Amino acid sequence: MIIVRLDRVLADRKMPLGKLADEIGVSIVNLSNLKTGKVKAVRFSTLDAICKALDCQPGDILEYAPDDPAE
Amino acid sequence: MIIVRLDRVLADRKMPLGKLADEIGVSIVNLSNLKTGKVKAVRFSTLDAICKALDCQPGDILEYAPDDPAE
DNA sequence: AATTATTTAATGTTTATCATTAAATAATTA
DNA sequence: TAATTATTTAATGATAAACATTAAATAATT
Numbered sequence: 602m603i604i605v606r607l608d609r610v611l612a613d614r615k616m617p618l619g620k621l622a623d624e625i626g627v628s629i630v631n632l633s634n635l636k637t638g639k640v641k642a643v644r645f646s647t648l649d650a651i652c653k654a655l656d657c658q659p660g661d662i663l664e665y666a667p668d669d670p671a672e
Numbered sequence: 673m674i675i676v677r678l679d680r681v682l683a684d685r686k687m688p689l690g691k692l693a694d695e696i697g698v699s700i701v702n703l704s705n706l707k708t709g710k711v712k713a714v715r716f717s718t719l720d721a722i723c724k725a726l727d728c729q730p731g732d733i734l735e736y737a738p739d740d741p742a743e
Numbered sequence: 744a745a746t747t748a749t750t751t752a753a754t755g756t757t758t759a760t761c762a763t764t765a766a767a768t769a770a771t772t773a
Numbered sequence: 774t775a776a777t778t779a780t781t782t783a784a785t786g787a788t789a790a791a792c793a794t795t796a797a798a799t800a801a802t803t
Contacts, residue, residue: 688780700780747801761788769779773777
């Protein structure tokens with residue numbers, strides 16, 4: 602399972618989601634969907650813009666978690 | 673710019689691309705496109721399958737490189 | 744209580760993965 | 774260097790999903 606950890610980086614930077622949306626030109630609705638795991642893919646253009654704006658790496662935002670065999 | 677570093681991880685694991693394709697059920701053509709930077713997005717399902725098969729993290733495969741201001 | 748921020752929902756457009764087939768290169772091995 | 778195997782490139786078409794936008798509902802902050 603791929604987990605999106607945008608919230609962590611935003612919290613670190615103390616940046617509200619709306620500001621990121623303004624800066625990178627992606628609607629806040631879509632960033633919210635990304636942040637809350639409602640999205641099934643990312644465009645590199647979006648990931649790139651986020652990494653640039655937040656000065657971070659894809660690995661700070663995306664995490665792979667092996668699925669629990671109990672599930 | 674987002675750089676795909678699949679080749680590195682495959683080399684580490686000594687796994688040919690075709691074998692990864694078989695294991696995760698994504699065509700070798702598409703994996704080749706991903707590996708050689710011809711793709712503009714990834715589905716999390718694909719990234720997930722790759723991470724599982726290669727036992728790695730998204731950050732091992734995706735890298736953000738700030739674009740050279742000279743360009 | 745009022746304001747600001749975020750999420751959810753719904754709809755429509757556009758972009759791009761992904762499969763498939765086939766041919767062209769590249770790399771490896773005999 | 775010939776043969777084999779692996780990878781890349783190209784082209785086409787179907788399907789999936791990002792993304793914008795609007796509006797309403799929550800949630801969080803002041």
